[in-house]
Amino acid sequence: MQSSISQADLQTLLHEADIAARRLIRKLRLSKDDLADVRQDLLVDVIARLPAFDPKRGSLGAFAGIVMANRAARVAHKVKRERRLCGVAPTSLDEPVPDGDGAARGDLVAEGDGLSAYFGQPVDAFAEVERRLDVERGLGALDPDDARLSAALSQSNIDELVDRDHAARSSLYRRVKNIRLALLAAGLKAA
Amino acid sequence: MISTITKLPTARRRIDETDLCGWIGQAAPGEALEYYRGFLALDTFSQAKRLTERERAELMRVARRAWWASEQKLIHLVQRRHGADDYSYLAIARAKPKYASASLSSLLLAEVA
Numbered sequence: 001m002q003s004s005i006s007q008a009d010l011q012t013l014l015h016e017a018d019i020a021a022r023r024l025i026r027k028l029r030l031s032k033d034d035l036a037d038v039r040q041d042l043l044v045d046v047i048a049r050l051p052a053f054d055p056k057r058g059s060l061g062a063f064a065g066i067v068m069a070n071r072a073a074r075v076a077h078k079v080k081r082e083r084r085l086c087g088v089a090p091t092s093l094d095e096p097v098p099d100g101d102g103a104a105r106g107d108l109v110a111e112g113d114g115l116s117a118y119f120g121q122p123v124d125a126f127a128e129v130e131r132r133l134d135v136e137r138g139l140g141a142l143d144p145d146d147a148r149l150s151a152a153l154s155q156s157n158i159d160e161l162v163d164r165d166h167a168a169r170s171s172l173y174r175r176v177k178n179i180r181l182a183l184l185a186a187g188l189k190a191a
Numbered sequence: 192m193i194s195t196i197t198k199l200p201t202a203r204r205r206i207d208e209t210d211l212c213g214w215i216g217q218a219a220p221g222e223a224l225e226y227y228r229g230f231l232a233l234d235t236f237s238q239a240k241r242l243t244e245r246e247r248a249e250l251m252r253v254a255r256r257a258w259w260a261s262e263q264k265l266i267h268l269v270q271r272r273h274g275a276d277d278y279s280y281l282a283i284a285r286a287k288p289k290y291a292s293a294s295l296s297s298l299l300l301a302e303v304a
Contacts, residue, residue, distance in 0.1 A: 136293055142293070
């Protein structure tokens with residue numbers, strides 16, 4: 001295990017990181033502005049793994065080359081995934097719109113088309129209020145004990161309720177099934 | 192008068208309890224669903240052996256749920272005779288009853304307390 005790194009070794013690592021980063025940038029057709037970020041990413045990874053370097057098994061350059069090749073593959077995978085998600089040429093939301101009187105692209109994106117909505121987070125305040133009213137109406141259709149159980153399940157899971165209330169697990173599951181069906185009949189689907 | 196009756200899909204002859212509740216939840220008043228075709232009284236009778244035990248158990252659940260929904264004033268239950276021992280059992284959606292809403296905040300606060 002290597003506890004410190006010599007100046008020559010550091011130069012080797014910087015050189016390897018530079019080569020690997022340029023290769024990756026070229027392969028993925030990334031902007032040159034990304035070069036420093038990618039290089040740093042590769043370098044940080046190889047430094048973090050330096051304690052595993054064993055000089056008896058090969059040179060530092062070879063070790064760094066393998067680590068960086070692996071890291072580069074992961075970076076490439078991440079970039080490809082982002083491209084699948086956002087398109088080949090992602091555009092910054094902060095980029096000004098041409099002839100937009102200073103408006104950025106982000107200003108033109110509706111909240112419902114944003115990332116939060118994409119990941120299923122509620123963004124429509126009116127829909128939220130309506131959903132809450134629907135939930136309250138659905139709870140009103142339940143037996144008061146079942147409504148209390150529903151509230152309890154928002155804070156605890158079945159295991160915790162079994163421990164806390166010494167209730168029978170099968171009975172709780174049966175009640176939950178009934179609650180789900182009653183809410184479904186009231187127009188409330190499970191999330 | 193019922194204008195349209197939703198038939199069961201041919202690929203899947205019987206609906207289950209969840210399907211029925213899902214339909215009730217989204218049906219507009221007046222819409223009808225044929226939730227069973229046969230002779231319910233006989234088909235749910237274990238000695239009759241007209242269905243497998245599994246099918247009979249599911250039919251019992253659907254029938255009980257339909258009865259529950261009619262008690263909750265969510266649907267009307269009617270039947271149409273086609274022939275001997277052959278009926279369509281129909282659920283007709285009613286206007287959603289106006290339940291007294293339960294306060295979500297009160298319930299959650301009571302649970303935390």
